[in-house]
Amino acid sequence: MRILHTSDWHVGRTFHGRDLLVEQESVLSGLADLVSTEKVDVVVISGDLYDRAVPSADAVALCARVLMWIRAAGARIVITPGNHDSAARIGVFGEFAAAGGLYLRTQISLLDKPVELEDEHGPVAVYGIPFLEPEPARHALGVADKGHAPVLGEAMRRIRADLASREARSVVLAHAFVTGGAPSESERTIAVGGVQDVSMQVFAGVDYVALGHLHGPQTLAENLRYSGSPLAYSFSEARHRKSVWLVELDEGGLVGVERRDLPVPRQLAVVSGTLADVLEDPAHKPLEDHFLSVVLTDQVRPMDALRQLQKRFEHAVHVEWRPEQGPQHDMTYAERVRGRTDEEVACCFVSDTRGSEPTVAEMALLREAFASVAREQEQ
Numbered sequence: 001m002r003i004l005h006t007s008d009w010h011v012g013r014t015f016h017g018r019d020l021l022v023e024q025e026s027v028l029s030g031l032a033d034l035v036s037t038e039k040v041d042v043v044v045i046s047g048d049l050y051d052r053a054v055p056s057a058d059a060v061a062l063c064a065r066v067l068m069w070i071r072a073a074g075a076r077i078v079i080t081p082g083n084h085d086s087a088a089r090i091g092v093f094g095e096f097a098a099a100g101g102l103y104l105r106t107q108i109s110l111l112d113k114p115v116e117l118e119d120e121h122g123p124v125a126v127y128g129i130p131f132l133e134p135e136p137a138r139h140a141l142g143v144a145d146k147g148h149a150p151v152l153g154e155a156m157r158r159i160r161a162d163l164a165s166r167e168a169r170s171v172v173l174a175h176a177f178v179t180g181g182a183p184s185e186s187e188r189t190i191a192v193g194g195v196q197d198v199s200m201q202v203f204a205g206v207d208y209v210a211l212g213h214l215h216g217p218q219t220l221a222e223n224l225r226y227s228g229s230p231l232a233y234s235f236s237e238a239r240h241r242k243s244v245w246l247v248e249l250d251e252g253g254l255v256g257v258e259r260r261d262l263p264v265p266r267q268l269a270v271v272s273g274t275l276a277d278v279l280e281d282p283a284h285k286p287l288e289d290h291f292l293s294v295v296l297t298d299q300v301r302p303m304d305a306l307r308q309l310q311k312r313f314e315h316a317v318h319v320e321w322r323p324e325q326g327p328q329h330d331m332t333y334a335e336r337v338r339g340r341t342d343e344e345v346a347c348c349f350v351s352d353t354r355g356s357e358p359t360v361a362e363m364a365l366l367r368e369a370f371a372s373v374a375r376e377q378e379q
Contacts, residue, residue, distance in 0.1 A: 001119040002039060003171065004075070004260075005245040006031065007046035007212030008229035010084065012059030015233065015291060016317035023265040025062055027230045031244070032069035034260060038246055042117065043075045046212030046227070047082025047131055047175030049090060067102060076101040078115050080128035082175040082212055087130050105173070106130050108140045112158035116168075121251035123168040127159050127206075131175040149198045152176060160205050169249050170206040178203075181214045181226060186234035200224055207253040210245075217243050223254050230262050235293045235318070238268040266291055266315065272322075275302045279312055293318040342370055 011024055034040060050059055070077055079102070081087040091106030098104075103115040105128025114125035129152070137151040138144070141158075152174070163170050177183070179197045200220055203209045209224045215237055217228035227244050229237075246258045269287045271278055272295035278284065292313045296305060301321045309316040346366050358366065 001041050001117070001121075001124050001169075001249045003208070003210075003247040003249070004031065004034060004038070004040045004043045005046070005208075005210040005225065005227045005247055006043065006230065007175070007210070007227045008048045008082070008215055009045065009063075010048055010051040010229060010231075010233060011063050012055045013051035013233055018291075018315075018317055020231065021058055021062055023231060025066070026265045027242075027262055028062075028066045029069060030263060031066065032073040034244070034246075035070055035073035035075040038260070040073075040075045040246070041119065042126065043070050043077050044126070044171070044173050044210050045077070045079045046173040046210045047080055048084045048212060048229075049079060049081070051084055053084070053086035053089070071101055076103065076117065078103045078105065078126050078128060078173065080105045080173045080175060080212075081130045083131045083133075085131070103128075108132065108137060108155075111155050112162040114159075114162070114168075114170075119249075121169075121249075123166065124171065124249060125163060125166055125168040126171045127162075127173065129155050129159075129172065129174045148176060149202065152198050152202050156202055156205075163206070169253050171208045171210060171247075171249075172203060172206050173210045173212070174203070175212040177213055178211060178220055178224070180220050181211075182216055182218060184215045184234055184240075185236040186215050186229075186232075207249060208247050208257075210247075216240050217245070217259070222257065225257065231265070232268050235268055235270055235291075238270065269293070270295065272297060274298045275305055275308065278309065284313075288313055290315060292316040293320070295320050295322050297322060297324050299323050343367060346370075 009028060013020055031043065035043065049063060067077060079090065081090045087106040091104045094104035094106065105111070105115065108130060111127065111129050114127045117124045117126060132148065132151045132155065134147055134151055138146065141151055141154045143150045143154050159172060177197045179199050203224060207223060211224065211226045214226045215229040215233060216226065218226045225245055228240065228242060230242055232238060232240055232242065242262045242264065243259050244262065246260050248255050267290045269290040270293045271284060271287065275296055275298055278294055292315060294309055294316060296302060296319060302308070306316060306319045309319065343366060
């Protein structure tokens with residue numbers, strides 16, 4: 001059996017205010033081509049199908065199109081919800097969808113009831129663990145201890161118990177932060193009480209674990225992997241090699257996992273320098289079609305910098321002002337203000353936050369304010 005492991009589609013997500021539906025359709029529609037060319041039997045989506053619990057009509061329509069294309073290409077589909085999804089909304093009509101080859105595993109009470117599939121070697125049990133919000137999940141599962149590890153441990157205990165009653169190979173879908181995984185800036189934290197990670201050992205005893213939540217593809221063990229998101233959703237992912245995992249099971253279990261790269265509809269880049277340098281440097285020409293984040297080093301904050309940058313870089317979406325600092329940059333606040341008057345401190349505050357010295361009129365207003373405070377203190 002050949003399984004395509006994907007996750008974290010986040011359909012409907014924006015990138016610094018830019019709509020990504022066109023880019024998402026461009027990448028996700030290619031999954032159907034992979035199904036055809038690689039003779040994939042099952043596509044799994046390990047959580048965060050959508051970017052929000054109540055997705056837009058356009059996001060739902062895009063998901064429906066992509067799932068229909070995958071199904072038409074010949075693969076069955078198994079989906080579990082992630083922390084961005086609404087399990088109830090994704091799972092609605094699940095029993096009817098299964099008749100068409102779309103299996104929705106959204107209920108905690110059914111996490112140990114697998115999707116039962118067959119190939120020439122016999123049965124394969126595919127278990128879907130929906131994202132387990134620790135507090136409600138521990139009540140549903142009868143777990144006394146708080147946190148992600150106890151509820152996922154109980155979920156896997158139930159799965160192993162069911163698996164022991166079968167003669168089947170096994171695949172588990174889970175949306176979680178597993179110790180050893182490398183996060184990026186675009187995942188929403190799932191920490192509760194400061195503890196969000198679970199041990200790899202929690203998932204022992206199954207042939208393959210298809211993880212979701214972290215957006216970078218990574219291998220924690222040969223049979224324990226994150227596929228990552230199909231697109232980059234933060235500039236911290238600019239160096240990610242977006243891909244999916246092609247998993248193969250034979251009669252004895254996992255026989256191999258291969259990587260399949262996904263297309264990049266628009267690359268990401270980060271540049272720094274003064275506004276004038278960034279706008280004029282011919283070396284930046286290859287970046288004119290990139291999503292661009294710019295770190296400006298001008299000593300004075302440029303006015304309307306993003307609009308100016310977009311005249312050359314249409315897809316510039318983020319600007320950060322980080323002026324080159326003087327020798328006081330590494331000093332503590334107490335060291336910087338020691339021996340200064342209130343007026344001098346206020347003057348420096350205006351300079352640091354605005355990037356230019358206060359005007360004569362502004363200094364007069366500051367002196368008037370300090371004088372007023374002094375009079376009140378004397379009364």
